[in-house]
Amino acid sequence: MSDWPWVIAAYSLTWVLLGIYTLRIGRRLARARAEWNREAILPGAEASGRTGSERRTDATSNEAEA
């Protein structure tokens, strides 16, 4: 029997497994970035140069002072 089917099977497996894994982690990173942009940077935060987290901390400080 020829060796080539085994060689092709090995390289195909390598490409399929690593390809699926690379695409999967790429998608997960893209999702995390999108969520971070949506959740952490509130509207107007870009203009003030501060993140939503910092703005919220300010808000809680003001509430505590009041």
Next chain:
Amino acid sequence: VKGGGLFGAGVLLLFVTAQVAAVAISPAEAGMGHLQKIMYVHVPAAWSAFFAFGVVFGASLSYLFRRRETHDLLAASAAEVGVVLTGLTLALGSIWGRPTWGVWWTWDPRLTSTAVLFVIFAGYLALRSFVEDPGQRGRWAAAVGILGFLNVPIVYMSVRWWRTLHQPSSSPATVDDPYVWGLRMNAVAFVVLAIYLMRRRHQTLVLERRLEALEEERALAGGGIRAGGGVHV
């Protein structure tokens, strides 16, 4: 993002070039024929998995000493990449073993110790998903990561320490000249790919952790308690 895309394109180019060049140009081996070409993916997959587990070891030690969460997340990223590459190594070994040894699997010391390595780090990932507290998760995972890495030298030395069906470790010292450069090139390509994958997983885990911290901060603020400033990763 642009830098990451360029890095990814470079990795892909290196990966394709190394494999095409090695497969197309290296001659058929006297004993194994063209089956030898599986060495260009099987051996580098194993080396890059060892590299990834080495990163787990270093990052885990660093986390235990310095308690920076980013080191714990780096260890987690490297462990995941290492598990994928070890799984690939075992599967490629089976594809090589069937036509050369006549079996898909045998309880040979090299194969068994590699399977144990796979199970240890799969367990490491399972442990991380079970423990919710980040501090506790980091400490326990670091302990398993450091102890798990101790199996890497055992896997490497298994073909010298015990009688084994597996051939001696393939390296530039044990492989004939026509095959050495292909092995080296693919080893570099796999290690660079492992670095790329670890980097992307680490970026994802850092963002996910920051989002978790943000949610905690929101919950605290909603309950009338002053937020502590989040987690720095």
